[in-house]
Amino acid sequence: MNKYEALYIIDKDVSEESRQAVIDKLSDVVTSKGGEVENVDKWGIRKYAYPINFKSEGFYVLMNFTAAPEVPAEIERLVRIMDETVRVMVVRR
Helix, strand or coil: EEEEEEEEEEEECCCHHHHHHEEEEEEHHHCCCEEEEEEEEEEEEEEEEEECCCCCEEEEEEEEEECCCCHHHHHHHHHHCCCCCCEEEEEEE
């Protein structure tokens, strides 16, 4: 088991319920694969360094977790599929 942190951006136009559903879904991926979510820190709406998809702001979420090595790839795959998410970065701590 390795320690990771995932920073992902949710589109700011998404409703609060949908935003929480995305956060819960990504946390459930970690726990269903035998990992443990240590912390989910909602940074809120922040300005991008450069425009992404013609938008300048998004909702940032930082998740710290412990999981098997295949879990970060699964998180990245899900974020690419979801319409609500914009970007993801997963790094090993």
